[in-house]
Amino acid sequence: MRRNYPKPKVNWLIPLLIFFLISCTSPTPTVQILSQNTTSQTLMAEVTFQATLSQPLKEGENLSLEVLDEVTGIALNPQRYPLQRQNDLKYSVRLPFAVGSLVKYRYIRESKSIAIEYNTQKKQIRYRLYYVKDPGSVEDFIAGWNDTPYQGPFGRIQGVVLNALDRTPVPNVLVTAAGVTMLTAADGSFTLDGLPPWTHHLVVVSLNGEFVPFQQGAQVIEEAMTPAEILVQPAPKVQVTFVVTPPEDSPSGIPIRMVGNISTLGNTFADLRGGMNVLASRAPYLTYQQDGTYRLTLELPVGLDLRYKYTLGDGFWNAERTKQGEFRVRQFIVPAQNVMIEDQIETWKSPGKGSISFYLTVPETTGANESISIQFNPYGWTEPLPMWPLGNHQWLYILYSPLDAIGETAYRFCRNDQCGIADDLTTFGPDNPGTKRFTPPAEGIKITEVVKEWKWQLPPLEPITVPAGTIPPKPGSFIQGVAFPADYHPSWQPFIPWAIEDLAQMNANYLILSPTWHFTTTDPPNLQWLTGVDATWEDLSNTIQIARSKQINIALRPTAAFEKPPAVWWSECPGTSGWWKTWLDRYRTFILHHAALASVSGTEIFILNPENLEPVLPGNSLPNGAPVVSDADLKAYWIDLIQQIRKIYSGKVAWQISSSQNLDTLSEILKETDLIFVHVYDPLTSQEDPQAENLIPPARELIENKIRLIRDQYDLPIVVELAYPSSKGSANGCIPSNGNCLPLFVFYQGGLDISAAEESFREQAEIYNAFLQVISQSEWVAGVVSDGYFPPIALADKSVSVRGKPAEDVLWFWFNQFHPKE
Incomplete structure (x- = not known):
């Protein structure tokens, strides 16, 4: 007989919500050995899910709850439970879960087809969260569906997440309510916009369980902001050793990985191709033992709800199955002592099918x-x-x-x-x-x-001629390096070490990283980290650490990105005073977040990059004619932002410009910086297939008579950043397509097959050779950087990346002349 659990009491403090969550567990040196059968002893608790619709369902439609599996794939292995109708708008269901579970769920509408709930921002809800501490309930509001979007009023929750022990900010924890999610910035701040008036279930979790989950109701009022200060308790860590026995018919020594719901086990927290969330290449291999078992030891936070499985592929392909042919997903709540888990894989095989x-x-x-x-x-x-x-x-x-x-x-x-x-x-x-x-x-x-031939493999080419004789070296402070593009995919990270090894072989001493957040909405202007398209703090830190191990310095260049073309995004902006205040606040948070990363990682240079942000630079306007902030206020904003950066970051602060940019309105801002990076992609000649000797005069004209004026005017070091595609017409400044010139940004995407463009590796190499010869004779130039270096693999494509192309060999030659290896 089902037991009716009492509804937990909820206390509200409005308008200010101050939340506390304290844990008192601590690890011990004891090692406990658990077998598969231990899971039968897990303490269970029932949770009541109550859902309220914004409008009634139609005849023939039903409401169900999906419990999601982020290891197999959110779209691939959901468990669906029908809700019981209470009235036209209210539905409920009661489900048991292991105590300590972090449940990922969402609502679906079922009829002839399935519709997944949408939030008020007209985006499909990835999942909601509920932390099972004991029997309880949650009341959710379903805003709408893809065919019936929400039409009502909004409010927001704005707050900060702090460490309960010392009240320091906690960055990079997930905050979610009503299916709207956001990661906290370096100062612990977050904003959840577009929430319907309701008492929402607010949940705060760290992606890898470093802090104990927090949850509490938060009342949102129409056209109002609910402030929240949330204190979370750090979770101590213990060692967990997994010992697994493969099936008897498994090939001896076959590589087995462990995948799971944390980044350490390959979870990207992103919706990848085919409904996947886990990447096999990011998951660890287990070590094969002489007795035929496999072993892996992880350091995990106490209380973590670990979902995992063993696999020869990822969470979907080649993952362990039960004898009945079902996907096997294991659950383990990490205890307060070191522990060894002994698992047995039943089978890899599919019922009734051969391998x-x-x-x-x-x-x-x-x-x-x-x-x-x-x-x-x-x-x-x-x-x-x-x-x-x-x-x-x-x-x-x-x-x-x-x-x-x-x-x-x-x-x-x-x-x-x-x-x-x-x-x-x-x-x-x-x-x-x-x-x-x-x-x-x-x-x-x-x-x-x-495979007879790979796409984008470099064909045999004649070598590029470089100067003979002695070339004077540059001072130790001279910057010679590359910049990764302002793109990202989680699949890049496993191959970053090889890219950085190539940089070390090239004798580069600087790597520029361009982490992004995205403007996801126009009104309000939400600038936030997006899973799968913006690099995580963890991945950025890992890349920086790898570069440092090769004695390569780092420059961090945070770059605001857009979910739609920037010109379109700006044309839709209302430009009201309140809107501008929000935009400037969100951008400040974005910059200071990365300044904090630069500080803790010891980054040498921090670059402000206003690319695609022309309306917020003095002397510019919105394309739709909407009001803009005054030039005086914008100058004050940027100067104040630089001063705030310096309060938390002690390295050099730089500004990014293009060689053709008018700097008259930026003079006061530039004087606050330490150096200037000049983006160079100017046309050099009208000749076809130019050689270096034809390109040196225009390159010298550009460096000595144009860029040098910037150095002389501001008395700041200048770093030249080259961005020329390996395409015919690159030196002309115009790669033709149907009578027009293709924009340069097209050539930043590695591997894009641009049919209108013709490959020309020699032209790119000759351009680099010409510029580097000029720079070798220009003692005032503080550095040279190649832009758009594609991290995951060398491609002989048409992009600006020099990786794997003759231009990389040219850089190798000059970098070793500028800074000879001892």
Whole structure:
């Protein structure tokens, strides 16, 4: 008989909500050994989910709750539970969960098709959160659906998350209410906009469990702001060792990974291709033991609700299954002492299906450090899976599951997980449906494939001629480096060490990182971190650490990005005084967040980059004619922002400009900085296929007679940043397309096949050679940087990236002349 649990009492403090969550657990040195059977002893609690609709369902429609699985994939393995109707607008359901569970859920409308709930910002809700401490209930408001958006009033929750022990800000924790989510900034601040009037369930969790989850009701009032100060308790950590026994018929020593709901186990917290959330290449391998078991030890926070599984692929492909053929997702609430978990994998196989063994031979020109991936397309391309090297350019992958859940499936091969970009020449392109296919077999089969040529592999080229004789070295302070593009994908991170190794071989001494947040809405102007498209604090810190290990300095250049073309975004801005105040506040938070990262990571240079932000620079206006902030106020804003940066960051502060930019209205701002980075992509000649000797005079004219004037006017060091694509017409400043010039930003995207452009590796190399010869003779130039260096793989494409192209060899030569290695 179902027990009726009492509704927990909730205390409200309005208008200020001050929340406290204190934990008193601590680790001990004891090691407890748990087997699979221990999970049957887990304490359970019932949770009542009560949902209120903004408008009644139609006849034939039903409301259900989805409990989501972020390890297999949010879209791939939901558990659905119908809600019981109480009246036209209210529904409820009661479900049991293990105490300590962090439940990820959302509501769906079921009829002939399924609709996922939308928030008031007309975006699909990824998930809501509920932390199960004891029996309880939650009351949710469903704002709308894709076909019936919310039409009512709004409010917001604005606050700060602090460490309960010392009241220091807690950055990078997830704050969510009503399906609206945001990560806290470095100062612990957050804003949840567009919330309907309601008492919402506010939840705060750290992505990897470093702090104990917090939850509390928060009342939102129409056209009002609910302030919240939230204190969270840090969770102590213990060591958890996983010992797993594979199935008896598993090939001996086959590589097994562990994937889970934390970033350490490959979770990207993003919606990736094919409904995936976990990337195999970001998940750790277990270590094979002589007794046939596998082992992995992790340091995990006490109380973490760990969801995990063992896999030969990711959370969907080749993941462990039950004997009944179901996806296996394990749950473990981390205890307050060191512990060993003993797990047994039942099977890799799909019921009634045999395995498929893919044997692949790749070209001998394939890079020695490159990894080969296989990608499957059962209903759309999913995320690539690393294959297993056999040596001598041979690779293997055995696919076991879920072959019972798919039909005819396409597949293709690529390098470094960059499928759609670095593919087999015959299957290149993100929208290529694939020509190689299989149908899941009843018995095991073997497929043998040969990649004859990779897309974007550099053909044999004649070497570039560089000057003979002695070239005087530059002072130790001279900056010579590259800039990664202001793009990001979680699949890049596993291959960052190889990119930085290439920089070290080039003798680069600086790497510029351009982390982004995105403007997701126009009114209000929300500038926030987006999963999957903006680099995490964790990934940025990891990249900085790798660079430092190679004696490469870091410059951080935070860059505001847009979910739509910037010109369109700016044209939709209302430009009211309240709107401008919000914009300036949000941008300040974005900049100071990254200044804090620069400070804690010891970054040498912090660059302010107002690219695509012309309306907030003095002397500019909005394209739609809406009011702008006065020039005096904008000058004061930028000067004050630089001063605030200096309060938390002790390194050099720089400003980014283009070589053709009018600086008259920026004089007072530039005087507050320490150096200037000048973006150079000016036309140099009208000649076709120019040589370095033809390019040196215009390059010298640009450096000595244009850029030097900037140095002389502001008496600041100048770093020249080059951005020339490896495309014919690059030196002309115009790569033609249908009688027009293609914009430069098109060529920042690595691997984009621009049919109107023609590759010209020599032209790019000759441009670099000409500029570097001029810079070698210009003692006043403080540095030179190559922009758009593509991190995950070397591509002989048409982009501005020099990686893997002759221009990289040119940089290698000059960098070693400027700073000879001892």
